[in-house]
Amino acid sequence: MIELPTLGWQSIVIFVVFALSLLIATYCTYAERVIAAFLQDRVGPDRAGPYGLAQPLADAVKMFTKEEFFPGGANKALFVFGPCLAMITALMSSAVIPFGNHISFGNNAFFLQGIEVNIGMLWVFGVVSLGVYGVMIGGWASNNKFSLLGAIRAASQNISYELAMGLSLIAVLMISGTLSLREITLQQSSEGAFVWQDIFNWNIMKQPLGFIIFLVCAFAETNRTPFDLPECETELVGGYHTEYSSMKLGLYLFSEYVNIFVVSAVMSVLYFGGFNFPFQYELRDWLASSQGWELASAQNLITALGTVLLFGKIFAFIFFFMWIRWTLPRFRYDQLMRLGWTILIPLAVINILITGGLITFGVIK
Amino acid sequence: MSPLFLFLSFVALLSALGVVFAKNPIHSVLFLILTFFSLSGHYLLLNAQFLAAVNIIVYAGAIMVLFLFVIMFLNLNVDTEPHKPALAKIAAAIAGGSLFVIMIVALRDIQLPAVNGTAFDSQIGMVDKLGMVLFTTYKLPFELASILLLVAMVGAVMLGKRETGERHF
Numbered sequence: 001m002i003e004l005p006t007l008g009w010q011s012i013v014i015f016v017v018f019a020l021s022l023l024i025a026t027y028c029t030y031a032e033r034v035i036a037a038f039l040q041d042r043v044g045p046d047r048a049g050p051y052g053l054a055q056p057l058a059d060a061v062k063m064f065t066k067e068e069f070f071p072g073g074a075n076k077a078l079f080v081f082g083p084c085l086a087m088i089t090a091l092m093s094s095a096v097i098p099f100g101n102h103i104s105f106g107n108n109a110f111f112l113q114g115i116e117v118n119i120g121m122l123w124v125f126g127v128v129s130l131g132v133y134g135v136m137i138g139g140w141a142s143n144n145k146f147s148l149l150g151a152i153r154a155a156s157q158n159i160s161y162e163l164a165m166g167l168s169l170i171a172v173l174m175i176s177g178t179l180s181l182r183e184i185t186l187q188q189s190s191e192g193a194f195v196w197q198d199i200f201n202w203n204i205m206k207q208p209l210g211f212i213i214f215l216v217c218a219f220a221e222t223n224r225t226p227f228d229l230p231e232c233e234t235e236l237v238g239g240y241h242t243e244y245s246s247m248k249l250g251l252y253l254f255s256e257y258v259n260i261f262v263v264s265a266v267m268s269v270l271y272f273g274g275f276n277f278p279f280q281y282e283l284r285d286w287l288a289s290s291q292g293w294e295l296a297s298a299q300n301l302i303t304a305l306g307t308v309l310l311f312g313k314i315f316a317f318i319f320f321f322m323w324i325r326w327t328l329p330r331f332r333y334d335q336l337m338r339l340g341w342t343i344l345i346p347l348a349v350i351n352i353l354i355t356g357g358l359i360t361f362g363v364i365k
Numbered sequence: 366m367s368p369l370f371l372f373l374s375f376v377a378l379l380s381a382l383g384v385v386f387a388k389n390p391i392h393s394v395l396f397l398i399l400t401f402f403s404l405s406g407h408y409l410l411l412n413a414q415f416l417a418a419v420n421i422i423v424y425a426g427a428i429m430v431l432f433l434f435v436i437m438f439l440n441l442n443v444d445t446e447p448h449k450p451a452l453a454k455i456a457a458a459i460a461g462g463s464l465f466v467i468m469i470v471a472l473r474d475i476q477l478p479a480v481n482g483t484a485f486d487s488q489i490g491m492v493d494k495l496g497m498v499l500f501t502t503y504k505l506p507f508e509l510a511s512i513l514l515l516v517a518m519v520g521a522v523m524l525g526k527r528e529t530g531e532r533h534f
Contacts, residue, residue, distance in 0.1 A: 117414060151437065337525070338525070
């Protein structure tokens with residue numbers, strides 16, 4: 001007899017993270033337009049619902065009711081498989097991100113994290129490197145020269161920027177000495193000896209150059225402006241999704257926003273302290289000692305606050321992504337390649353050397 | 366044998382056959398990626414998480430992207446495919462078949478060394494254990510390989526650098 005798997009705590013967390021990723025990606029489409037309107041001094045979407053908040057729903061209805069179109073000579077199976085793969089790879093990497101510390105009920109401690117593995121960072125990196133397949137397969141299967149050019153651009157761009165991204169991650173690894181994202185987050189907390197000790201423990205203080213390299217590579221890996229060469233509409237009509245319509249196009253556009261959410265979460269965890277925030281231990285001890293709280297419930301409150309603040313950090317990064325989109329023009333293709341290979345990679349190697357030197361001389365731990 | 370192992374082996378063999386028999390080179394590449402994924406699943410079953418992740422990153426994530434990239438550029442259609450002479454096909458079949466026979470003969474009566482279940486360290490494939498081995502027992506080969514890779518990377522960057530007087534725009 002086959003037993004059904006019991007609905008454990010982890011599956012609840014995974015389901016909530018999945019739902020949240022989709023919800024946040026949905027409202028990213030709205031936020032993108034509102035921010036664009038704000039930056040360009042327009043009104044923006046304000047018809048559907050109060051403040052236009054039902055706009056994503058209206059978009060979804062529009063996408064679903066559009067004509068399903070298959071271009072002549074297209075490879076049908078791969079044409080459908082492309083957008084599915086883009087969405088799957090976008091959703092996969094959030095599994096290992098620690099969205100909060102533990103919550104304890106009685107003797108049981110529950111971690112606000114899908115899966116805790118000791119290769120968390122490699123998992124994220126691996127899934128990010130697979131993300132390009134959705135674009136490549138879809139672009140090739142469309143049987144369209146512009147789509148193919150977009151797909152090829154996506155492939156070479158992702159390969160080039162993965163190198164610098166990996167090298168900037170190595171410097172973080174050298175400081176933390178672990179690949180587990182939860183461990184990396186916990187190392188960024190401290191019981192503050194002086195007021196700003198908490199923030200000084202964040203990796204951004206030890207890895208400012210590495211963070212900038214990672215940020216630039218994150219823009220390139222998510223195909224966001226100024227690195228959105230694969231869908232460059234001034235040269236390639238619509239790039240890899242020229243031939244796509246209906247919800248298949250919707251999945252491509254949607255997976256871009258899920259990717260932004262995941263990359264923002266990774267940056268918050270790796271460089272901005274994850275679920276840590278200043279004065280967390282002071283607040284916990286104050287609640288426990290002078291307010292008569294139990295230590296466990298005080299810790300639960302800290303965990304909840306930390307999760308809320310982590311999402312605050314993620315939203316700040318998402319806003320930054322959109323801010324850049326409406327500020328910087330797109331790179332030319334040779335500029336993009338030169339930035340990746342002759343500037344970012346040497347900088348990342350220098351960053352590793354500096355980090356190694358600082359660790360050897362005991363400046364940073 | 367666990368059902369997961371059987372399933373992964375089935376997928377690995379089926380997709381490996383798909384690599385060989387697929388008419389379309391793009392399909393071959395995609396089948397090869399699927400093969401790498403099922404191999405990574407095997408590594409996970411053997412408790413070698415680091416190997417599984419690195420297999421995905423290096424093979425599925427980087428090398429196969431380059432393969433796909435090149436094959437997309439080549440534009441291999443059925444009508445542009447060069448016609449191979451029958452002699453070459455027969456020779457290839459004989460060569461491949463004899464390799465198959467040799468491998469069967471070589472592996473037929475192989476004796477696997479007995480594993481002591483109680484003394485076996487199940488954490489041997491974890492990343493910290495692997496790092497410890499690399500940085501103690503195999504320190505020199507590891508460092509030499511790293512230097513080789515660094516030199517290759519510096520070479521790639523140097524080839525990409527613009528030479529003086531090259532600027533046209």
